[in-house]
Amino acid sequence: MPKNIVIIGGGAAGFFAAINHAQLHPEHSVILLEKSVQLLSKVRISGGGRCNVTHACFEPKELVRNYPRGSQELLGPFHRFQPRDTIAWFAERGIELKTEADGRMFPVTNSSQTIIDCFLKEAEKHGVNIRTKCGVQSLKNGVVELQSGERLEADAVILATGSAPFGHQLVQTLGHTIVKPVPSLFTFNVPDSPFHDLSGVSLQDVQVSIENTSLHQRGPFLFTHWGFSGPAVLKLSAWGARYLHDCDYQANVNIDWLPAQTFEQTRQQLVECKNQNARKQMGKEIPIKIPKALWNKLLTLNSFQPDQLYQSASNKDLNRLAQMIHQTIQKISGKTTYKEEFVTAGGIALKEVNFKTMQSLIEPKLYFAGEILDIDGVTGGFNFQNAWTTAHIAAQSAS
Ligand SMILES: Cc1cc2nc3c(=O)[nH]c(=O)nc-3n(C[C@H](O)[C@H](O)[C@H](O)COP(=O)(O)OP(=O)(O)OC[C@H]3O[C@@H](n4cnc5c(N)ncnc54)[C@H](O)[C@@H]3O)c2cc1C
Secondary structure, eight states: OOOEEEEEOOSHHHHHHHHHHHHHOTTSEEEEEOSSSOSSHHHHHHHHHTOOOEESOOOHHHHGGGOTBTHHHHHHHHHHSOHHHHHHHHHHTTOOEEEOTTSEEEETTOOHHHHHHHHHHHHHHTTOEEESSOOEEEEETTEEEETTSOEEEOSEEEEOOTTOHHHHHHHHHTTOOEEEEEEESEEEEOTTOTTGGGTTOEEEEEEEEETTSSOEEEEEEEEOSSEEESHHHHHHHHHTHHHHHHTTTEEEEEEESOTTSOHHHHHHHHHHHHHHOTTSBTTTOOOSSSOHHHHHHHHHHTTOOTTSBGGGOOHHHHHHHHHHHHOEEEEEEOEEEOTTOOEEEEEEOGGGEETTTTEESSSTTEEEOGGGBSOBOOTTTHHHHHHHHHHHHHHHHOO
């Protein structure tokens, strides 16, 4: 029997749910409601305009490790729809994705417009009725009331309003719990950093930890003119999103510039270098694998001069330098939004959702998809993968 399916939110999750449902059930009426004039606005700006669609990680158990919130709940759903399925879904529609060295996947066109065009074309092909400037006011028992006063009767509603406060308030009126939203995926401001003049310098492997916690991340690191960025910092901001919010983004970070080796190995390398290059300038002979600019900075922070000869450095001073190479403590004070990808931690409490169907355990006709849930991933395409997976399952179940 034909049914009425209403999807609220014209973003990544809403579109994916609408297209998949309309394709699966051509006999149903599928209405997609978007409150603004712009459809897919986050997809457009995502990944710096390139749209990091997903990540080349095909083992669900490994994939879920990239979700500071939602990892347990996503394990089942990823066995049903994972990055391999995302790649196939787009390939079937003529969109080829490419994988970058770090595993991020983008359309080969390097343009988010490719994804938008694909969604608009598919929605039209499968008869999705897209209505913009249609903000939803309230929802109860499948009756969707628009801000204009119009009422739509639905057999199932998929709510995909992202991190917008509206969606949170709406489900709270239905009895759902909202885990307090806080920002995730940001860079650290370090106003008193002695490293500001290293802005633009990057390292491939650094470990950054938040002092007095077990929070730490390892990976590429970038100095910015206001502080620290790069995947290691962004991932740490995701895992530490709630902790950092609670301490008002005031914390000490501990940086190990050479996590691949021990303090003792570094100390020996410095001493050996001194013994072999006694008459050479310290700034010119770098015994460890770090950028020259950082080496010179660490020298000056340890009261060495880059033009000083190794023979004048005592082993005690070299110990101190090795100590700083493995433990530079910096005070972060504030955060900066990372323009390429940011996301909200928090949303609908996951224990109130059936992850086999994405159905609300409180309101039977209601399903959820995307960022409205208390799920978020680290940077790299994991947030869209959450949108595709939950939307796909909601689309299959919502009839
Ligand atoms: C700058 C930026 C770049 C990003 N880049 C990436 C990336 O490259 N890769 C990645 O994986 N993730 C990326 N993300 C995260 C990703 O965009 C989100 O996780 C994803 O868009 C969530 O999809 P969604 O459909 O759940 O929510 P959204 O995309 O936020 O869509 C929700 C929609 O609901 C609409 N809405 C809200 N209230 C109502 C209402 N009352 N009635 C009707 N409609 C309503 C909104 O207008 C919006 O269109 C990025 C985020 C940002 C901000």
